[in-house]
Amino acid sequence: MTIVGIRGFRDILPGDVERWQFIENTTRKILEDFGFKEIKIPVLEKTELFARSIGEDTDIVEKEMYSFLDRKGESLTLRPEATASVLRAYIEHNLYKEEPIKKLYSIGPMFRYERPQKGRYRQFYQINAEVLGVEDPKIDVELMVMLLHLLKRLGVRRTDLSVNSLGCSRCRPQFRDSLRSFFETRLDILCPDCKRRLKTNPLRIMDCKMETCTKVASDAPSILDFLCSECLTHFDAVEEMLRTFEIPYVVNPHMVRGLDYYTRTAFEISSSELGAQNAIAGGGRYDNLLKELGGPDIPGIGFAIGIERLALLLEEREGLFRFPKVFVAALGSEAQNDAFRLTTALRLKGIWVEMDYGDKSLKSQMRRANKLKADFALIMGEQELKSGSATLRDMKTGHQEEIDLGKGMDELIEKIG
Numbered sequence: 166m167t168i169v170g171i172r173g174f175r176d177i178l179p180g181d182v183e184r185w186q187f188i189e190n191t192t193r194k195i196l197e198d199f200g201f202k203e204i205k206i207p208v209l210e211k212t213e214l215f216a217r218s219i220g221e222d223t224d225i226v227e228k229e230m231y232s233f234l235d236r237k238g239e240s241l242t243l244r245p246e247a248t249a250s251v252l253r254a255y256i257e258h259n260l261y262k263e264e265p266i267k268k269l270y271s272i273g274p275m276f277r278y279e280r281p282q283k284g285r286y287r288q289f290y291q292i293n294a295e296v297l298g299v300e301d302p303k304i305d306v307e308l309m310v311m312l313l314h315l316l317k318r319l320g321v322r323r324t325d326l327s328v329n330s331l332g333c334s335r336c337r338p339q340f341r342d343s344l345r346s347f348f349e350t351r352l353d354i355l356c357p358d359c360k361r362r363l364k365t366n367p368l369r370i371m372d373c374k375m376e377t378c379t380k381v382a383s384d385a386p387s388i389l390d391f392l393c394s395e396c397l398t399h400f401d402a403v404e405e406m407l408r409t410f411e412i413p414y415v416v417n418p419h420m421v422r423g424l425d426y427y428t429r430t431a432f433e434i435s436s437s438e439l440g441a442q443n444a445i446a447g448g449g450r451y452d453n454l455l456k457e458l459g460g461p462d463i464p465g466i467g468f469a470i471g472i473e474r475l476a477l478l479l480e481e482r483e484g485l486f487r488f489p490k491v492f493v494a495a496l497g498s499e500a501q502n503d504a505f506r507l508t509t510a511l512r513l514k515g516i517w518v519e520m521d522y523g524d525k526s527l528k529s530q531m532r533r534a535n536k537l538k539a540d541f542a543l544i545m546g547e548q549e550l551k552s553g554s555a556t557l558r559d560m561k562t563g564h565q566e567e568i569d570l571g572k573g574m575d576e577l578i579e580k581i582g
């Protein structure tokens with residue numbers, strides 16, 4: 166019996182991977198233009214890190230983590246998100262001592278035991294950006310501007326930005342109480358998980374994926390009515406700057422995000438071009454998280470973009486593929502040897518050249534040149550060999566000319582441009 170991959174874990178094959186490379190390259194360029202530096206973090210962490218940061222009552226921690234005991238009996242987890250790991254590294258390596266503001270990004274796989282469907286997998290890739298050390302609401306807007314700019318550069322046409330404020334440790338308790346009173350009177354409609362969450366963490370009910378709970382939650386009180394003056398000032402400033410930059414957005418007072426650590430600004434970007442799984446990116450502030458993880462009292466904000474969903478949006482995009490510059494078609498073993506030497510020399514000069522090995526007919530080699538979509542074919546036959554020349558054929562126009570290879574590769578390099 167052949168062995169197949171695990172459900173929800175996908176291979177990204179050549180032909181698809183070019184979209185990913187385009188997404189990753191464009192992301193690196195734009196994030197670095199905004200002052201971000203890459204950080205590479207492990208895929209495996211101590212389970213406790215995620216339980217403490219994401220929150221015990223969240224769907225991720227309760228139901229979706231890939232956790233297991235290692236050979237020494239320690240509970241480890243394949244990371245379900247990147248922020249906790251980035252902050253762990255930031256604290257562990259005292260990065261806050263280097264400079265007051267750190268902008269970090271990472272690109273890599275995340276793991277969540279969710280029900281796989283189009284746009285939702287158990288191993289999926291995220292682009293993750295974090296800014297540590299800035300309380301000013303300008304950075305909230307800077308991140309949103311950068312994110313929208315990136316999506317535009319990637320060719321995502323329709324994006325919808327939603328924002329909300331999740332308050333802080335001072336004003337959120339009042340909101341939580343009000344939510345609890347609201348849901349207590351509707352207890353019979355809630356799913357068993359949410360009945361339990363009502364006691365432990367009623368905010369999580371707002372994030373439940375069950376249809377009945379979503380429906381009740383849509384009438385729940387708005388957190389914006391409970392914000393303290395500092396949180397309100399912060400949120401007003403964010404809204405004002407979004408208007409200044411003429412960025413269309415909606416305020417969604419019911420958006421709580423799926424992780425517990427958020428404070429103040431939270432935002433999500435979706436695209437109506439996608440199907441059911443239409444969220445492309447989400448993020449927000451987490452001003453207490455560093456301290457809660459045993460680090461300094463430094464505010465933070467970040468976001469994550471899902472690469473699979475971006476790749477789906479880029480499906481029709483052209484111009485992502487590279488093709489060989491030259492296909493060398495050689496006839497006869499002596500010509501094959503010359504062709505191999507030439508091919509290798511051109512590759513070492515940074516030119517993408519292909520050739521076939523083995524004794525194949527000219528027709529079959531030209532078919533392959535066509536299939537590979539090479540710009541040129543260089544035909545080296547017995548006849549040409551004697552005169553030290555070769556025939557260069559422009560595969561688009563069909564134009565052919567003799568090239569003198571006796572004096573080196575300069576003429577050829579010049580002709581293929």
Ligand code: AMP
Nearest residue numbers: 284285286289444445446447469470471
């Ligand atoms: P989150 O970390 O849950 O805020 O997710 C951030 C982004 O990651 C989402 O907007 C999606 O684009 C993507 N994402 C989250 N979960 C999955 C998944 N299971 N499969 C594919 N993409 C996902």
